[in-house]
Amino acid sequence: MITIGIDPHKSSLTAVALDPSGQIADSIRLPVDGAVVGQLLAWAQRWGPRRWAVEGAAGLGRGVAQGLAVAGECVVDVPAQLAARARLLDTGHARKTDAIDAASVAVVAQRSRRLHRVHPEDQSVVLRLLSERRDDLAGERVRVVNRLHALLRDLIPGGARRNLTAEQASALLDGVQAMTAPDAQRQQLAVDLVADLRRLDAALAANTTDIAAAVEAQASTLTQIHGIGPVLAAKIIGQTGVVQRFPTRYHYASYCGTAPIEASSGEQRRHRLSRAGNRQLNRALHLVAVCQIRTKSPGREFYQRKLAESKTAAEARRALKRRLCDTIYRHLTRDHLARQPQP
Template sequence: MITIGIDPHKSSLTAVALDETGQLLATRRITVNAAAYKTLTGWAVSWPQRRFAVEGAACLGRGIAQLLAAAGENVVGVPATLASRARLLDTGGTRKTDAADAASVAHAALRHKRLRPVAAENDHTRLRLLSERRDDLARERVRLLNRLHVLLRDLIPGGAALDLTADKAAALLRSVPPVTATDSCRRDLARDMIADLRHLDRRLHANQTQTRQVLAETHSTIVDMRGVGHLIAAKVLGHVGDITRFPNADHFASYAGTSPLEASSGERRRHRLNPTGNRQLNTALHTIALVQARDPGPGRVYYQRKLAEGKTPAEARRALKRRLTNVLYRHLTRDQLKLTTGRVDTQRRS
């Protein structure tokens, strides 16, 4: 098996081929353009038994990694920190060249047995993009509403209510005619902001509709959990991706940042908040925990039991989040098993 390490850049990528013993076979520098993929695979065609290792396969190397994965190539992603450590061990120094970096990526892939395979983008990737876009639009809407509140406060005695919408703001403007030229300027600016607000509302609605459609295509059962709406489900599926990359629920909890950290002192045994892990996924689980702790059901029973054991409300919520992480892991694992079984059955029938 030949390992081809790739060090990607914006305008070029460097590929280095190593044999099973780590000996250098060939090096190639390729300009990143429309023909880069064909050039790379054409160069690598002389090694039928090959594996590609791409540094930063989730960021700068995403483009070439996805093209290779979509073509059915064996591709793994190598974190930049792991590649830099491999370079330090191999050379004993920190001097960098593109060829040396690509060789370090290949060496890391040769030695590390648990690198994450690169999977072709699917519905989960679309859900993550839609979820991130909704977060951007929601933040922009909040910023716009805050600016609109400032203008309305100066135009209208007492300002506007907190639950301000575009229609309410327009009605308030019509009810108070401007007195001075400055007030007329404020009114015109407020009208522009109301138009922008309506535009953002339409885009948020379109995003929500598209998210529902993509979520329906996944046939995920996590929406059956209490507190998991289509927006939370999209965020969870988008950030988790392939659940099979987590060997068990404990690894998944570590990724989600719901594994409590021990903070014991003397005879007192206690745990505290875990600030690591995927914070977007952690936020989604926090929302689910708040809903389940509030509404009647097994989640609230578990939360009340932790309070009765002497835990603070924050500690009880963290315990509930950890419990919900296991439930979520089981849902995602079952969904993946059904999907895999369905594919196998389809292949057998064909």
């Protein structure tokens, strides 16, 4: 089988084809435009069985990787770090060109069996985009409220309450009588920030509605889990992506950062907390675990059993996160199978 490695850039890409023995069969450099996928397919049609390897298929290589996947080609994603290591080991020097990089990407694809296959984008990408937009809006709202608090502290003795809304801030500003030019400027800036706060609240409300509709269109059963609403379901589905890329629940737990890492030495067997994995998913699992611990739920009963086993609160919470990770994986897998066309 021919393996074609692609080193993508913003305005151009280089593709190198390797035969099964690892020898370069051909190479090509193309500008990145609307016709690049068709040009690549026309160039590669001379070879029968072939596989494409794209460096950074979720970054600069997303466009060409998705175009090839939609065309029915077999495409795998090669992390840039793996390609860099392969280049150093294969060439024995630090010289770097686009052709060498593309060949290194192909070498990684030939020798590795654990690369993720690129699938055409589906509804999970919509949920990820909506979830990321919500994070941006929420972060901007926090910054606006903090700026507003700082101004109100200078305009009003004692400042304003912590959970400040646009209506409350507007009412406070109506009672302010600016005595100096700086205070007048502070008041005007505060009025502008209140308008920004209203705009962000409206955008967050619209985003919440869009997320709820998208989760319903996905026909997800994640919301049946105690502590998971549409917003968290969108975060989990969007960050997980195509669930079939995880062969088992253990692979998914490792990706979420809930699987402990073995750190044994000699006769001593021990494990340590994993700081790796997708931190967005890990945080979502943490929120679900805290919700279940604080309310009457099966998760609370599990947490209390772990405490009765002399586990610390942190250890019991981590065990609950691991259990929730398995539950979420089962739901995601069942939802994926339910969406498949019946024979």
